[in-house]
Amino acid sequence: MKKAKLILNDKEYEFPIIEGSESEKAIDITSLRNSTGHITLDPGYGNTGSCISDITFIDGEEGILRYRGYPIESLSKNALFSDVAYLLIYGKLNEDASDNITRDDFKKLIRKNANIHEDMKRFFDGFPLSAHPMAILSSMVTALSGFSPDPDATNLNSIDQNIAKLLARVKTIAAYSYRKSHGLPFIYPDINLSYVDNFLHMMFSDSQEEYHKNPIMTDALNLLLILHADHEQNCSTSTVRMAGSSHANLYATISSGISALWGPRHGGANQAVIEMLQMISNDGGDYKKYIDLAKDKTSDFRLMGFGHRVYKNYDPRASVIKKAAEKVLDALKLDDPLLDIARNLEEIALNDDYFVNRKLYPNVDFYSGIIYRAMGIPTNMFTVMFALGRLPGWLAHWREMILDPKSRINRPRQIYTGNTLKG
Ligand code: CMC
Numbered sequence: 001m002k003k004a005k006l007i008l009n010d011k012e013y014e015f016p017i018i019e020g021s022e023s024e025k026a027i028d029i030t031s032l033r034n035s036t037g038h039i040t041l042d043p044g045y046g047n048t049g050s051c052i053s054d055i056t057f058i059d060g061e062e063g064i065l066r067y068r069g070y071p072i073e074s075l076s077k078n079a080l081f082s083d084v085a086y087l088l089i090y091g092k093l094n095e096d097a098s099d100n101i102t103r104d105d106f107k108k109l110i111r112k113n114a115n116i117h118e119d120m121k122r123f124f125d126g127f128p129l130s131a132h133p134m135a136i137l138s139s140m141v142t143a144l145s146g147f148s149p150d151p152d153a154t155n156l157n158s159i160d161q162n163i164a165k166l167l168a169r170v171k172t173i174a175a176y177s178y179r180k181s182h183g184l185p186f187i188y189p190d191i192n193l194s195y196v197d198n199f200l201h202m203m204f205s206d207s208q209e210e211y212h213k214n215p216i217m218t219d220a221l222n223l224l225l226i227l228h229a230d231h232e233q234n235c236s237t238s239t240v241r242m243a244g245s246s247h248a249n250l251y252a253t254i255s256s257g258i259s260a261l262w263g264p265r266h267g268g269a270n271q272a273v274i275e276m277l278q279m280i281s282n283d284g285g286d287y288k289k290y291i292d293l294a295k296d297k298t299s300d301f302r303l304m305g306f307g308h309r310v311y312k313n314y315d316p317r318a319s320v321i322k323k324a325a326e327k328v329l330d331a332l333k334l335d336d337p338l339l340d341i342a343r344n345l346e347e348i349a350l351n352d353d354y355f356v357n358r359k360l361y362p363n364v365d366f367y368s369g370i371i372y373r374a375m376g377i378p379t380n381m382f383t384v385m386f387a388l389g390r391l392p393g394w395l396a397h398w399r400e401m402i403l404d405p406k407s408r409i410n411r412p413r414q415i416y417t418g419n420t421l422k423g
Pocket residue numbers: 044234264265266267268269294295301302303304305306307308309310358360363364365
């Protein structure tokens with residue numbers, strides 16, 4: 001086995017090198033503090049591997065993203081979101097995973113469990129109309145734990161049943177938070193509809209008319225949900241693993257991920273991008289002014305939807321979404337002036353030294369809002385849409401962690417720089 005050597009105070013220590021299946025390398029410092037009395041310091045965790053995982057591979061230099069080995073370009077073109085959810089959680093696409101729930105059982109459970117408890121509907125009335133749908137979503141997901149037995153983390157059947165129930169119900173809560181904020185009656189889920197159509201039905205059906213499928217909307221949403229479905233140890237997924245490591249119940253754990261996602265440096269960026277594009281448009285469309293502002297170190301302004309901790313190349317999700325946005329606008333015969341502003345910003349940024357030197361490219365959030373807008377989804381729902389897409393990823397990571405006999409409570413350390421003993 002390869003080893004790394006550390007020389008500290010003239011003493012030599014050895015640590016094993018771990019290698020992943022795609023040749024990524026890590027120095028395993030599990031024994032570091034015990035053997036040396038030192039810890040590592042890595043603010044923002046840019047150099048820290050928090051776990052070993054089989055779920056998602058990213059090569060940020062090359063712009064590669066694969067779920068369980070499948071490139072997201074082919075999944076987003078050919079798969080259904082519910083199949084991708086099964087793939088992420090159980091590791092198999094279009095076939096049954098051997099040790100547990102079949103694909104068929106999984107899909108049936110999702111269809112059958114889409115209703116939330118009738119009493120939960122009253123909770124929506126407690127929120128003011130101005131409440132952000134992410135506030136409603138995270139509260140309601142925590143509230144689900146009051147209506148479901150605490151998943152037994154030692155029982156595989158209980159884990160899998162609760163995973164399917166959560167997948168089924170989060171989309172209902174998401175749709176109801178939209179209906180509530182628009183003063184519209186709740187629409188019950190329809191067991192005959194696919195995951196994506198059922199969500200669109202609960203969002204947009206008229207309570208007095210039959211639901212009419214629109215394949216443009218279905219395909220666009222299926223693609224967006226797949227592209228958001230997992231992204232290894234991002235901020236919200238790490239939050240899920242952190243909260244879940246204390247064995248908090250699954251609903252509370254996922255709610256913590258939803259809260260982490262909300263921030264504008266993470267999933268909240270999709271809302272922030274459209275607000276930024278709208279601001280530029282309202283300001284006469286002078287996008288160059290905003291490029292300069294993003295470069296100005298005395299200003300807090302950042303080009304939203306640009307940059308990524310891992311991608312130092314074009315985010316592969318952004319390439320797919322950009323093309324899809326053009327296709328959807330074409331198919332719906334819509335012309336969105338914000339798309340032109342986005343394209344212009346991108347073109348300038350990709351040729352500007354500031355962005356080139358820092359390897360800042362459009363990320364997943366740069367063009368997604370253009371599609372959501374075309375679908376009639378309001379801006380403050382965009383991060384909820386991200387949460388809906390990311391849910392299978394959170395669940396896959398939670399399940400992987402909870403079933404790993406070696407997993408421990410996550411508990412980083414610190415270097416204390418405060419007062420020494422006083423008084
Ligand atoms: N506009 C202008 N400058 C930027 C931007 C940006 N969008 N992003 C990074 N920079 C600069 C930053 O100021 C810093 O410059 P310097 O080296 O001169 O101090 C350098 O680039 C490195 O930035 P960082 O903040 O150290 O990078 P990070 O890896 O900690 O942050 C990020 C990554 C995504 C939070 C950041 O790029 C950002 O704030 N982007 C805008 C928000 C956004 O689009 N977030 C969505 C991310 S993708 C989806 C998701 O994760 O949910």
